[in-house]
Amino acid sequence: DAEITQSPRHKITETGRQVTLACHQTWNHNNMFWYRQDLGHGLRLIHYSYGVQDTNKGEVSDGYSVSRSNTEDLPLTLESAASSQTSVYFCASSASGATGEQFFGPGTRLTVL
Amino acid sequence: ILNVEQSPQSLHVQEGDSTNFTCSFPSSNFYALHWYRWETAKSPEALFVMTLNGDEKKKGRISATLNTKEGYSYLYIKGSQPEDSATYLCAFINNAGNMLTFGGGTRLMVKP
Numbered sequence: 576d577a578e579i580t581q582s583p584r585h586k587i588t589e590t591g592r593q594v595t596l597a598c599h600q601t602w603n604h605n606n607m608f609w610y611r612q613d614l615g616h617g618l619r620l621i622h623y624s625y626g627v628q629d630t631n632k633g634e635v636s637d638g639y640s641v642s643r644s645n646t647e648d649l650p651l652t653l654e655s656a657a658s659s660q661t662s663v664y665f666c667a668s669s670a671s672g673a674t675g676e677q678f679f680g681p682g683t684r685l686t687v688l
Numbered sequence: 689i690l691n692v693e694q695s696p697q698s699l700h701v702q703e704g705d706s707t708n709f710t711c712s713f714p715s716s717n718f719y720a721l722h723w724y725r726w727e728t729a730k731s732p733e734a735l736f737v738m739t740l741n742g743d744e745k746k747k748g749r750i751s752a753t754l755n756t757k758e759g760y761s762y763l764y765i766k767g768s769q770p771e772d773s774a775t776y777l778c779a780f781i782n783n784a785g786n787m788l789t790f791g792g793g794t795r796l797m798v799k800p
Binding site: 608610615616617618619620623633634665674675676677678679680681682 | 731
């Protein structure tokens, strides 16, 4: 069965460290997204991609970057982790087009000390 | 940043009660509205994708309606069951882009 996975599921890091969160999907979807979930804010879009070599900034992109070298993966990098980036991160994918429902990964809980 | 609001923020009902909640979004440049169900400790799962004014969708005891002219969608649950307890999210896309903007969600708790 097709799926979307994230790793690690839990991560503790220190302020200033570079951290990369992995997202892998086997749906063969063109669109991939990264969200963060914070109390009082719901899900907010960090970065998204509509295909290989395409990346776009979302609502809260500062301090984050992504790259899309193949269809299956969209890793999210925190260049220099800050305590404000402590959050739960969700990756999602969807087929092409804005009406495609999004399929979400299980989430990564990141704590920055 | 698009303003997508959901009300109420939380709702407690008894098993068997029917309930509904609201998603409000900008009425201009509408493209699509998504509803997701998000159980605790799990990931959001899609319920409906709605694109046409007047659209009504149904899945079991859950249904949704859409009014794009006035910028709102209702989600209805008939005869709530404890397993319906979850956060229900709506998300809006305008025709300027393909990004979903999520509302804050309505947290539903159904007591047995």
